[in-house]
Amino acid sequence: MTTLQLLFDEYWPHLALLLSIAVGSTAAVHAAMTKSDVRAAIAWVGVIIMSPLLGPLAYLIAGINRIRHDHISDQRNRSLRQYTLGTPLAPIDVARLAAPQFVSLRTLSNRISRFALRDGNHVQILRSGDEAYPAMIAAIDGAQRTIALQTYIFDNDSQGKLFVEALARAHRRGVEIRVLIDAIGVRYSRPPNITWALRRNNIPYALFMTNPLGMRMPYANLRSHRKILVVDGRVGFTGGMNIREHFVSNVAGDKVGSDTHFRIEGPVVVQLMAVFAHDWEFTTKETLAFDRWVAHDWDPPTPHVAARCIHSGPDRYVASTHSLLLGAFAVAQHHIRIQSPYFLPDQVLLGAINTAARRGVLVDIVIPGQNNLRLVNYAMTAQLDQVVRAGCRVWRAAGNFNHSKLTTIDGAWSLIGSSNFDPRSLRLNFELDMEIYSRRLARQIEDLIDLEISHSELVTLESLAAIPFRKRLRNRIIWLASPYL
Known part of the structure; x- marks a missing residue:
């Protein structure tokens, strides 16, 4: 045996102790210096100290925010401002639309959202899959130029297949399509997942936060939970619904779940599209041309409401x-x-x-x-x-x-x-x-x-x-x- 091997055999417990101290100290200092929530900082430091090697590993996987705070370039920001804000807007009289106490709330949301409060939007409530899915598929079937679809779960079940079939019909008509699914959410489906059907029909898709830099686990705790469908930059859908047959009564029967979704027309649809375009570019590095993907005039049905998008995530918009x-x-x-x-x-x-x-x-x-x-x-x-x-x-x-x-x-x-x-x-x-x-x-x-x-x-x-x-x-x-x- 070599001298190095002899030394290692004799002193490996000491080396392991030194390694655990060095790794643990580094992880604990990082948690203390980067966590803004004191409870999260204390919890992670405790985990790291109590479990000298597994604790830092757990922190490396789930505790570090690796999302860049400069997701998009200054030029991209200017494009977003151009299509979401446009020319300076007169303040909307929320006291008349809602109540006087909401004037201060409008001021707050002006400061936490990059989007402007926009009037002239029509919002329709859709109850569960019985109402939401047919309305969404009808919009896809009526698409002439573009379809942007983002969801957390896109099941490869009876309803997921209906969506893929509608997207395939649109693709054959020459409609430009982008589908973005969360990399964790897509695994809720039993194999094969929906990406197989999308790929077979030549529908462009991407998985959000999948395999960055050749690594999966460090990003497993960060997920896109957004639900967006924008058709021709003019009609939008958002809310809490994923795409799965559990919310359709004639499929799920007595076990059908409930949810609420919304169909939207008006200038706030541009904000929906801006959020999708941001996430698509972050995932694929492809910049979508807003002249093609966004409508520039709206004539939504009455009555109108004032609305704006509030997007959040483990980046600059975390709170x-x-x-x-x-x-x-x-x-x-x-x-x-x-x-x-x-x-x-x-x-x-x-x-x-x-x-x-x-x-x-x-x-x-x-x-x-x-x-x-x-x-x-x-x-x-x-x-x-x-x-x-x-x-x-x-x-x-x-x-x-x-x-x-x-x-x-x-x-x-x-x-x-x-x-x-x-x-x-x-x-x-x-x-x-x-x-x-x-x-x-x-x-x-x-x-x-x-x-x-x-x-x-x-x-x-x-x-x-x-x-x-x-x-x-x-x-x-x-x-x-x-x-x-």
């Missing part, structure tokens, strides 16, 4: 939706309605909700009685006492799982889109939401939430205390890991 919700709860005067499948707000957002309730604002929170994510349901249940004790009304809906993500304030302002009230949506995922100033639309969304409340069970402190201790302990243990669910 956009979170900040907007804080502002919305602060200006609320009468009634807050929240419907979310995953209600796990952080302590700051919890504080804003509870403060509104203590001010006398009626707060209704609707969550599913049956949840598709068991661990999230356990963590949600462990935290409900904090809002119930503050005076909020929490409702567990009966019936099948409802995936809708809806918020209204004072019957005049609404937030729709892909974001859940949980750490993943508000910190890790790339999300897309839309704020809307309209009494009419807010009332329509309130009707949907109130309908859900009408067949829900009120959660009380007594009902929470009646849960067996072993289950409450289990829920609290899962709740401790809620930032990572």
